[in-house]
Structures are given as structure tokens and as C-alpha cells.
Amino acid sequence: xxxxxxVKHYYxxxxxxxxxxxxxxIVPMFGIVIAFEDFNPTRGFFRSEWIGLDNFEYLFLMNxxxxxxxxxIVIAVGKIVSNLIVPLTFALLLNELRVTxxxxxxxxxxxxxxxxxxxxxxxxxxxxxxxxxxxxxxxAIFGINPIIFFAKPGLFPFLIIGSDTWKEFGFNTIIYLAxxxxxxxxxYEAAAIDGAGRFKRLVHVTLPGISTTIVLLAVLSxxxxxxxxxxxxxxxxxxxxxxxxxxxxxxxYRTGLLNLQYGLATAAGLLKSVISFVLIVVxxxxxxxxxxxxxx
Amino acid sequence: xxxxxxxxxxxxxxxxIILLCLIAFFCVLPLWYTLAVSxxxxxxxxxxxxxxxxxxxxxxxxxxxxxxxxxxxxFLISVERVSLAAIVNFVIIVSMAYPLSKSTKEFRIRNVLxxxxxxxxxxxxxxxxxxxxxxxxxxxxxxxxxxxGGGLPVFNVILVINYFRNLPKEMEEAALVDGVGPWNMMxxxxxxxxxxxxxxxxxxxxxxxxxxxxxxLVLTSKGDHYPLQTYIQQxxxxxxxxxxxxxxxxxxxxxxNQTLNAAKxxxxxxxxxxxxxxxxxxxxxxxTLGSVKE
Numbered sequence: 053x054x055x056x057x058x059v060k061h062y063y064x065x066x067x068x069x070x071x072x073x074x075x076x077x078i079v080p081m082f083g084i085v086i087a088f089e090d091f092n093p094t095r096g097f098f099r100s101e102w103i104g105l106d107n108f109e110y111l112f113l114m115n116x117x118x119x120x121x122x123x124x125i126v127i128a129v130g131k132i133v134s135n136l137i138v139p140l141t142f143a144l145l146l147n148e149l150r151v152t153x154x155x156x157x158x159x160x161x162x163x164x165x166x167x168x169x170x171x172x173x174x175x176x177x178x179x180x181x182x183x184x185x186x187x188x189x190x191x192a193i194f195g196i197n198p199i200i201f202f203a204k205p206g207l208f209p210f211l212i213i214g215s216d217t218w219k220e221f222g223f224n225t226i227i228y229l230a231x232x233x234x235x236x237x238x239x240y241e242a243a244a245i246d247g248a249g250r251f252k253r254l255v256h257v258t259l260p261g262i263s264t265t266i267v268l269l270a271v272l273s274x275x276x277x278x279x280x281x282x283x284x285x286x287x288x289x290x291x292x293x294x295x296x297x298x299x300x301x302x303x304x305y306r307t308g309l310l311n312l313q314y315g316l317a318t319a320a321g322l323l324k325s326v327i328s329f330v331l332i333v334v335x336x337x338x339x340x341x342x343x344x345x346x347x348x
Numbered sequence: 349x350x351x352x353x354x355x356x357x358x359x360x361x362x363x364x365i366i367l368l369c370l371i372a373f374f375c376v377l378p379l380w381y382t383l384a385v386s387x388x389x390x391x392x393x394x395x396x397x398x399x400x401x402x403x404x405x406x407x408x409x410x411x412x413x414x415x416x417x418x419x420x421x422x423f424l425i426s427v428e429r430v431s432l433a434a435i436v437n438f439v440i441i442v443s444m445a446y447p448l449s450k451s452t453k454e455f456r457i458r459n460v461l462x463x464x465x466x467x468x469x470x471x472x473x474x475x476x477x478x479x480x481x482x483x484x485x486x487x488x489x490x491x492x493x494x495x496x497g498g499g500l501p502v503f504n505v506i507l508v509i510n511y512f513r514n515l516p517k518e519m520e521e522a523a524l525v526d527g528v529g530p531w532n533m534m535x536x537x538x539x540x541x542x543x544x545x546x547x548x549x550x551x552x553x554x555x556x557x558x559x560x561x562x563x564x565l566v567l568t569s570k571g572d573h574y575p576l577q578t579y580i581q582q583x584x585x586x587x588x589x590x591x592x593x594x595x596x597x598x599x600x601x602x603x604x605n606q607t608l609n610a611a612k613x614x615x616x617x618x619x620x621x622x623x624x625x626x627x628x629x630x631x632x633x634x635x636t637l638g639s640v641k642e
Binding site: 058059061062063065066068069070072073075076077078079080081082083084086093096097142145146148149150151154157158159160161162163164165167168169170171172173174175176177178179180182183184185186188189200202203218222226227230250275282283286287288290292301304305308309314317318321322324325328329332333347348 | 357360361364365367368369371372374375376378379381382385395396398399439440441443444446447448450454455456461462464465466468470471472473474475476477478479480481482483484485496497498499500502505506509510529530531534555558559560561562566577578580581584585593594597598606609610613616617620621624625628632635636
């Protein structure tokens with residue numbers, strides 16, 4: 053075969069990519085030894101004192117650990133559920149719309165927040181929900197006293213889940229809309245001839261037609277159970293709402309890079325990475341079994 | 349669908365249109381509000397009088413930004429970062445995806461390399477080891493820390509690999525018969541045929557690097573090396589994250605220059621908002637092709 057000679061060129065092509073991967077992804081993986089050390093930056097990875105599992109032990113004994121773990125799960129699971137249901141509902145509604153031009157416009161508009169950063173959106177949200185912002189302005193019409201939203205621990209998870217859903221629901225409809233477009237139109241015609249109304253067609257044709265997609269997305273989102281969304285929370289939280297808003301990633305940042313407790317922060321980050329990795333592997337295995345999903 | 353429209357079906361259609369327009373309206377509303385604040389009088393904005401229209405319309409904050417060297421400098425850093433990242437990502441992702449799109453028969457260790465990639469995508473060492481690595485590479489304060497620091501975007505590589513694999517095999521075979529070598533095959537055959545997915549990954553790269561603020565925050569030691577998003581984060585968000593009481597939060601909000609900040613936020617949004625609608629048909633195609641397959 054002629055392309056036998058190509059293989060050495062293939063290796064050449066791969067060099068820059070793998071160099072990048074090794075330097076910035078693989079090498080840091082070895083840095084997890086910090087989790088087992090009393091890490092001292094001047095002595096480096098290899099000469100810092102080895103302290104075994106002390107950092108992990110401290111993590112489990114720490115008072116805040118439970119709160120942070122629960123906050124992370126509550127926010128992450130809330131987002132997963134909301135980001136499955138809201139886009140699905142919206143896609144079903146949009147699918148009923150027959151005016152194509154309007155459909156296009158609405159799609160373009162709802163994709164928009166996805167492309168904006170959490171820095172920008174947090175700047176806007178902090179203003180919109182501030183004590184004399186427009187939300188409180190509307191509440192005042194109903195005689196409700198101004199609420200300082202981002203200073204209420206009880207409201208914080210809802211604000212986070214809600215604003216994340218607002219940002220992403222449009223973009224998340226893309227997959228659902230593609231699945232909806234894949235349903236054979238003849239099924240709808242047959243159902244209509246049999247006298248099925250809009251609702252019956254939805255239940256008996258549309259939903260079964262996209263059920264694989266729904267299950268697949270649900271299974272794949274399992275890997276996000278510990279991802280509460282660092283960028284968003286980091287830009288919206290403050291010490292007043294730590295009790296419900298501090299999550300693993302924000303805690304790791306503060307502990308490691310601000311308080312310079314490298315070992316402790318690395319240990320917490322490592323626990324998160326390992327649990328997430330296991331969850332993702334489980335979810336991919338399930339997805340490939342039940343929905344014939346393959347990453348490559 | 350085939351039947352004539354009944355009265356109740358018309359009502360349904362109309363209320364559906366109203367509902368969907370309302371939802372779309374709520375997606376733009378916060379952004380519209382920010383524009384209105386940026387064009388308002390400072391006192392009116394601080395007092396919270398601005399709703400949907402600017403109060404005391406003026407362009408003062410935008411004029412102020414024109415002379416703001418720090419803002420301008422951060423803007424340029426972001427432009428430099430995005431341009432470098434777009435080029436580097438395009439070149440590296442394509443030259444990596446092309447060999448990895450070959451079958452194991454043709455490129456025997458392909459599957460091993462793919463599993464290494466997937467492992468690197470799913471597992472990471474966490475924040476601190478990553479930071480220490482970049483520090484020991486002496487990249488702090490370098491533009492390359494911002495361009496390369498996020499690591500190889502494996503997901504984008506996989507998108508392109510999957511796209512390449514779905515291209516018709518016959519064309520490649522015909523080109524092989526004509527004696528086309530691997531480099532020409534990649535550059536003159538595969539790249540022109542893969543515009544949708546390449547536009548998609550380029551959009552993802554540009555948006556990611558334009559929006560990314562955290563690497564800008566931790567991988568630069570001085571404020572004058574901040575990219576635009578980090579600059580804005582320091583301006584608008586940081587005061588919020590350090591408050592301890594409700595009253596502090598209130599006063600800080602009143603003290604901040606809301607109109608100027610709103611104008612800066614608005615300018616930072618423009619580049620992304622200007623490109624994504626034009627790439628819409630590509631990314632819809634690219635995402636649905638790459639992520640959920642048969």
C-alpha cells in the first residue's frame with residue numbers, strides 16, 4: 053500500500069498538538085503529588101516534605117467540607133435538571149411554530165446569552181438585581197420592599213441556577229431541534245389522519261421520536277454532578293452567601309491561590325477530579341450501551 | 349396540519365407566537381438595559397431611575413472611554429490573544445485531526461493516541477498543579493500563557509476528527525491514485541471540504557479566548573497585563589466579592605460609576621455579538637454532527 057510511507061508524516065503532524073497536550077495537560081497531572089506533600093514552591097514537587105494522606109484527613113475533619121460539598125451538588129444538580137427540562141420545553145414550543153422567519157429570529161436571539169462571558173453577565177446581573185435596580189423597581193409596583201438579592205443566602209442557589217438556565221437554554225435547544233427535525237413527517241400526517249390533535253401528536257409522535265436524545269443528554273450530564281460552574285459563581289458570590297454559594301472550585305481557588313495552602317487545595321481538587329472522572333466514565337459507558345453513543 | 353384551521357388552533361398559534369416572542373424579549377432585556385444605563389446621566393443611573401430607555405440621553409461615558417488608556421490597552425491584549433489563539437488552534441487542531449482521522453489499518457497506533465486524548469480531556473490535575481506548571485515554564489505575564497495555558501482543546505479536535513471521518517472515502521482514493529501526498533491531501537482536500545466544522549471550532553476558539561478572564565487573572569502578575577474581561581471583572585465584580593454585609597453591598601453599588609461600567613461592558617460584548625449570527629448555520633451543523641451520532 054502506497055500510504056505506508058505516509059505514517060512518518062502523520063507523526064510529524066502530531067508533534068505540535070501532543071507537545072501542547074503534554075506541557076499543559078499531562079505534566080500538570082503529575083503535579084497531583086502536591087496533594088500528598090507539605091508543598092513548598094521554592095523546593096518544588098520533588099523536594100517538598102511527603103506527608104501522605106494528612107491533607108485528605110484534614111479535609112474530612114474540616115467544618116466547611118460538608119457545606120461546600122452539599123452546595124456544589126445542590127447547584128450542579130439543579131442546573132443539570134433545569135438545563136434538560138427548560139431547553140426541551142422551549143424546543144417543543146418552537147417546533148410548533150410554523151412561521152419560519154420568526155423561528156429563525158427567535159433562535160438567533162435566544163442563542164445570544166450563550167456567547168457572552170460570565171464576567172459580562174455578572175456585571176449586568178449584579179446591576180439588574182441591585183437594591184435599586186429594575187427588578188426591585190418592578191417589585192415596588194406590587195408594594196414589595198427592595199430585596200438585596202445577592203446578599204440572601206437562601207436565594208443564591210436559585211439565582212445561580214436560574215441565571216445559568218437563562219444563559220444556556222437557547223443554545224441547549226440546538227440538539228433537541230436537530231432531533232425533532234429528524235422525525236419522519238409521514239408519522240405526523242398519519243397521526244393527523246387518525247384524528248390525533250396537537251397534544252396527542254406531541255405525546256405519541258414527538259416525544260417517542262426524541263426520547264433517545266433526551267436519555268442520552270441526561271446520562272452524559274452525569275459527569276457534571278460536581279461542576280457547579282466556577283466562572284459564574286466566582287463572579288456573583290460574596291462572603292455573605294458563602295453558606296449556600298461556596299463550592300469546591302471556588303474554595304480551591306481561595307485556599308490555594310489566595311491563602312497559599314497548596315497541599316490542601318490540591319487534595320480537594322484531586323478528589324473532585326477523581327470523582328468526576330469516574331462519573332464520566334460511567335456515563336459514557338451507559339450512553340454507549342443504551343444509545344450506541346461513541347465519542348470517536 | 350392538513351385540516352382547515354379551527355378557531356382554537358388559531359388561538360393556540362397566536363398565543364404561541366406571543367409566548368415565544370416574550371421569551372426572546374427576556375433574553376435581550378438585560379443587555380438592552382445595560383445599553384440604556386450606559387447612555388444615561390450618571391445621577392439617574394445611580395438613583396436607579398433607568399428602566400428601558402436612557403434617562404437624560406448622552407454619550408459622555410463613551411467619550412470617556414476613548415481617552416481611557418487602561419481600557420484600550422486591555423482591549424488590545426484581548427485582540428492579540430484572540431488572533432494568536434485563532435491561528436495556533438486552527439493549525440494545530442487540523443494537523444492533529446487529519447492523521448487521527450485515519451483508520452487503525454492505515455495508522456496503527458491511532459486508537460492508543462485517541463485514548464490518551466480522551467483521558468486528557470476527562471481528567472485533570474486541578475488548579476494548583478496546573479498553575480505551578482505554568483509558573484515553572486516561566487510563562488507568567490506572557491501572552492502565550494493566555495493563548496496556550498488552557499491546554500489543547502481536545503473536544504474541538506474530536507469534532508474535526510469526526511467530521512473528517514465522515515467525508516466520502518472515494519475522493520481521497522481518487523487523489524491517492526493521482527499521487528497526492530499527505531500534506532497536500534490535508535491542505536488542499538480536507539480543509540476546503542470541512543468549512544462548517546472549521547468555522548465552528550474557530551468560533552468556539554474566538555469566543556472562548558475573548559470571554560476568558562480567569563487565566564488573565566491568575567497568570568498575570570500586574571494589572572496592566574490584564575485582558576479585557578479580567579479588566580472588567582476587576583472593575584465591576586471584585587468589589588462585590590469582598591463585601592461582608594448587606595449595607596456595604598448597597599454603598600458599593602451606589603459608589604460605582606454605573607454608566608461608565610455599563611459602557612465598558614457593552615463595548616466588550618460587541619465583537620462576539622457581531623460574529624456569532626453569521627456563523628450560526630455552521631455551528632448548528634458542526635455541533636449536531638460532532639456530538640450526537642447515530
